[in-house]
Amino acid sequence: MSETIICLACYGDRLASVFDNADEFRFYKVDGEEICPAGRLSLPSKDPLDRTSAILACGVNTLICGAVCRRTQQQFCNAGIAVRPWVRGGVEDVLDAFVQDTLGSLAMPGCRAVADGGAKPGMSCCRSGKGFGRQRAGAGGDLNKSNKGRRS
Amino acid sequence: MPFPKELPFEDVLSSIADGLFTVDTDWNITYFNEAAERITGIPAEEAMGQKCRDVFHSSLCDGSCALKECIDCGGVISGKSIFIVRPDGERVPVSISAAPLRNARGEVVGGVETFRDLTELHLMRRKVEDLYSVEDIVGRSEALGKIFRILPQVSRSEATVLLLGESGTGKELFARAVHNLSDRRKGPFVAVNCGALPDTLLESELFGYKAGAFTDAKADKPGRFELARGGTIFLDEIGDLPAKLQVKLLRVLQERVYEPLGGVSPVRTDVRVVAATNRNLEALVADGDFRQDLYYRLNVVTLRLPPLRERPEDIPLLTDHFIREYNALQGKCVEGVSEDVMALLLRHGFPGNVRELENILEFAFILCGSGFIQLEHLPDSIRPLEASGYPLGMVGTLEEIKCRAVHEALERNNGKKMATCRELDISKDTLRRMLQRCGEEPAKPGE
Structure with a gap:
């Protein structure tokens, strides 16, 4: 069972509506059934290239964010990072949805198909090439049983 | 002027070309017109009732909301350029305007934002730029247009070109354009700043030297004229060329030959000369600082490059x-x-x-x-001081502000120290000390 690091592009305690607007990146380590905070990163630079490089340097596997332009998403994809864009909601809700594989329910209006990854070619990508999302041991695994109390 | 009650208000809003949406005080979308659907790529039925930031995806949506600013301050925002991100990942440049919405009692009940897609405008600008550019030089002003019109013919000729213009007007760009548009384009383009090198070094740089010409000259060194063979040499700051080299350059222009330092036989050159200066060569000639015969040799074709302040239409x-x-x-x-x-x-x-x-x-x-x-x-x-948050003259350290005040008072009083002292209500000694601290006057020994 491999360990995965996910990154949430946040504004305050919610996902930033646009990736470029995020004032903080929150990292979570996903190991089997557990999600643990793995650090935060506030970058003074709003330069998308700087942000992309910083996130890449943190060993992130999956980025969850709001609206993101094609070019930035492509940069992540080229680096082998899965991107789950067009998601909205508070950090806790997003983590819950990620664990339950229901991020589609938090899709921004009019973006459901894109957030689910099926609408646009090239919109989904990941290291394993099996579509984005958390790398899970078993498709039907009950992963969120014990993780709620472990994040803060 | 009130909107006529008998007219279908919603139809009017739907028909306008600009995107328009309204929000309530909780930032939930209450109206979303057809243009808004088209520009954002989001259907109205999905947008209605949703937080505007989740629909609009603009560069202002997290923390810099234009609508919030309007509602908080009670003002309006007009023509602010931002971008939005569409669900297909396309960044769309838009110009937004926003205003608060009030009910009959004057209470704020929400806000309205209109936005215009600037994509076409940007494409048009790009086309215009392509239309109004020669080589790497961009401009659509009449002053530059005149030069653009003659530049190809001038370049194709072998004539010496003199470029006159203030610092920063792009003299080297024009020189390169002359080279690139000429038959010598496949040859080298060699630029020399005549004001940047000491006289002795400049001579050897331009004309090269022979082994033994001076101590340490162990081998022949080709000069820039030699390096530019078959191409163009650009002599920048020609007004700073020392008198001795003016004679040598004159010979190059007249007879197409020069002698390297320590050389005994003339070397034939095959270069086109483009010279430039930001100084007034005519005045230098009149003062005897620049040879008249060289001036006329250089002045075969003169292109005067207009300063940017005389062609503001080129700024965009x-x-x-x-x-x-x-x-x-x-x-x-x-x-x-x-x-x-x-x-x-x-x-x-x-x-x-x-x-x-x-x-x-x-x-x-x-x-x-x-x-x-x-x-x-x-x-x-360049930033207006109100944008930096400080009133005029109040930027910098206390010492810098004091120095500026003293300097400005001196200027106002035409350098008269007593008048300056009276204006600033300080003693002569204080003014003297201030000037010393500000580096305007040398400190006396012991101070």
Whole structure:
């Protein structure tokens, strides 16, 4: 069972509506059934290239964010990072949805198909090439049983 | 003027070309017109009732909301350039206007935002730039247009070209354009700044030297004229050329030969000379600092490059040009400059000409990674002081402010110290000490 690091592009305690607007990146380590905070990163630079490089340097596997332009998403994809864009909601809700594989329910209006990854070619990508999302041991695994109390 | 009650208000809103949406006080969308659907790519039925930030995806949506600013301050925002991100990942440049909405009792019940898609405008600007550019020189002003019209013919001739213009007007760019448009384009383009090298070094740089010409000259060294063989040599700051070299250059222009340092036989040269200066050569000739015969040899074709302040219509084109260039160089996605930045640029005097504009935009690129360059991204030297949050004259350390006050008072009083003392209500000794601290006067021994 491999360990995965996910990154949430946040504004305050919610996902930033646009990736470029995020004032903080929150990292979570996903190991089997557990999600643990793995650090935060506030970058003074709003330069998308700087942000992309910083996130890449943190060993992130999956980025969850709001609206993101094609070019930035492509940069992540080229680096082998899965991107789950067009998601909205508070950090806790997003983590819950990620664990339950229901991020589609938090899709921004009019973006459901894109957030689910099926609408646009090239919109989904990941290291394993099996579509984005958390790398899970078993498709039907009950992963969120014990993780709620472990994040803060 | 009240809207006529008998007219279908919703139909009117639907028919306008600009996107328009309204929100309630909780930022939930209460109306979303057809143009808004088209520009954002989101159907109205999905947008209605949703938080505007989740639908609009603009560069202002997290923390800099224009609607919130309007509602909080009770004002309106007009023509602010931002970008939105569509669900297909496309960044769309838009110009937004926002205002609060009030009920009959004057209470704020929400806000309205209109937005215009600037994509077409940007494409048109790009086409216009292509239309109004020669080589790397961009401009649509009449002053530059005249030069553009004759530049190809001038370039194809073998005539010596003299470029006159203030610092930063792009003299080297024009020199390169002359070279690139000439039959010598496949040859080298060699630029020499005549003002940057000491006289003795300049001579050996231009004409080269022979082994043994001086101590340490162990082997022949080709000069720039030799390196430019078959191409063009650009002599920048020609007005700074020392008298001795003026004679030598005159010989090159007249007889196409020169002698390297320590050489005994003349060397034939095959270069086209383009010279440039920001100094008044005629005045230098009149003062005896520049040879008249050389001036007339150089002055076969003279191109006067207009300063940027005389062609403000070129500023938007040049701005777009530099933004495109820096985007390509730095891999950024800066869309352009906001309207207020452009207004500021158009008002600025640009004593440093195009180079100053380029430097301003290069600075802005450091602070602005994407979207539109706003006032806060500009250097303090051009930014209006209200944007930096300080009143006029109050920027800098206390000592700097004092120095500035003394300096300005002296200027106002034509350098008269007693009058300055009276204006500032300080003693002569205080003024003297201030001037010493500010480096205007040397300190006396023991002070």
